[in-house]
Amino acid sequence: MDKGIEVIASKLEMKPHPEGGFYKETYRSIGVIPQESISENFSGDRNYCTAIYFLLTSENFSAFHRIKQDEIWHFYDGSPLYVHVITPKGKYTRYVVGIDLNQGELPQLVVPDGCWFASSVKNPGAHSLVGCTVAPGFDFEDFELASRGDLIQEFPEHKEIISKYTRG
Ligand code: GUN
Numbered sequence: 001m002d003k004g005i006e007v008i009a010s011k012l013e014m015k016p017h018p019e020g021g022f023y024k025e026t027y028r029s030i031g032v033i034p035q036e037s038i039s040e041n042f043s044g045d046r047n048y049c050t051a052i053y054f055l056l057t058s059e060n061f062s063a064f065h066r067i068k069q070d071e072i073w074h075f076y077d078g079s080p081l082y083v084h085v086i087t088p089k090g091k092y093t094r095y096v097v098g099i100d101l102n103q104g105e106l107p108q109l110v111v112p113d114g115c116w117f118a119s120s121v122k123n124p125g126a127h128s129l130v131g132c133t134v135a136p137g138f139d140f141e142d143f144e145l146a147s148r149g150d151l152i153q154e155f156p157e158h159k160e161i162i163s164k165y166t167r168g
Helices: 004-011 148-154 156-164
Strands: 022-028 050-057 062-066 071-078 081-086 092-097 108-111 116-121 127-134
Touching: 004 050, 004 127, 022 127, 050 116, 071 081, 081 108, 081 156, 092 108, 116 127, 148 156
Parallel strands: none
Antiparallel strands: 022 050, 050 127, 062 116, 071 108, 071 127, 081 092, 081 116
16 A cells, blocks of 8 residues: 555545545635526536545546536646546547656646546556646536446446446
């Protein structure tokens, strides 16, 4: 087990995330967008923008989920992070969020709204510390954790990756 993560999680006051890993919300705008001014997908008013730290270890994964807003990932430290994305049309791509530009890693990645996505740490015995920013701001009302069976039924061609990165 990577001992460093206990120190990071404690120093950054992180708590377990329902998708796996640990997070700490670092920013929630005071400003609010009224429901009438955003897409009717949203069930109420939303803050303009929110940001979190997100910490994942190689023993764990962030399970497939989707939200109603684009999510911007930022690399901070540790191992590169794989972000597994399935678009609504069923195209699967594995992105690598990291800082090694010679390896084609991405310091930032945008996951468009409505895509299913999961993440995992590239290096064994390691952790990844990243940030995630969303606008309109994050609300668990807009968050949906995938059901393994339903997602496989929708995208049977991605059965293997869906089975690996869902919990049930
Ligand atoms: N706040 C709580 N959970 C999340 C999440 O998964 N993503 C973002 N961007 N913010 C969050």
